[in-house]
Amino acid sequence: MSENLGFDAADEALVTRSRAGDRDAFEQLVRRTARLVYSRQYLETRDAHRAEDLAQETFLVAWRSIGQVEDPKGFRTWLLSVARTVATDDHRRRNRKKRKSATDLPPFSPAAHGGSSRGGSSHGRESVPDPSPTPGESAEREESRRRVTEALKALPDEYGLPLTLRYIAGADYDTIGQQLGLTNGSLRGLLSRGLAKLREKLKQ
Numbered sequence: 001m002s003e004n005l006g007f008d009a010a011d012e013a014l015v016t017r018s019r020a021g022d023r024d025a026f027e028q029l030v031r032r033t034a035r036l037v038y039s040r041q042y043l044e045t046r047d048a049h050r051a052e053d054l055a056q057e058t059f060l061v062a063w064r065s066i067g068q069v070e071d072p073k074g075f076r077t078w079l080l081s082v083a084r085t086v087a088t089d090d091h092r093r094r095n096r097k098k099r100k101s102a103t104d105l106p107p108f109s110p111a112a113h114g115g116s117s118r119g120g121s122s123h124g125r126e127s128v129p130d131p132s133p134t135p136g137e138s139a140e141r142e143e144s145r146r147r148v149t150e151a152l153k154a155l156p157d158e159y160g161l162p163l164t165l166r167y168i169a170g171a172d173y174d175t176i177g178q179q180l181g182l183t184n185g186s187l188r189g190l191l192s193r194g195l196a197k198l199r200e201k202l203k204q
Helices: 009-019 023-045 048-068 073-103 133-152 158-168 173-180 182-201
Strands: none
Touching: 009 023, 009 048, 009 133, 023 048, 023 073, 023 133, 023 158, 023 173, 048 073, 133 158, 133 182, 158 173, 158 182, 173 182
């Protein structure tokens, strides 16, 4: 949310104590911003488990680097910049692993992989309806999630993060207000304008 990210006055003392090495104070900061960082990482990954892992890594990096925060009022903006760096580094690591794995794969042999097998293993078994989504339905849902997440990510943080906290992380208004340092009235206004901008993005 850059310069538009709200500031909670309680952050100031906690950041000052954290910079002096107070772990308890930093743990309070973590609780006050955990959903915010998770939402940022979810927008980067579209994967709940990876977002949780990257959120944890973000706070580890933040704890080691908390001395870099010169103005406590800018803590949340700084924390989101740490989150982006962590996500970028993770993306690069994964790309390197994919490239390495691709070069390490042995030549494919149909015979070695059972390519000539015949007959169905379900012979003699009754067919049971599968309640799970069909591949087509799953693909459609994934595409819908992808479009919404990409649209949210394309919005300025002042709109994208409140919407992600509300509709993806499932946070209530009080929680979102604390995570973003916003009053209830300001938050409702951002959500309303953000939804309008999101709909415009999805129409494009």
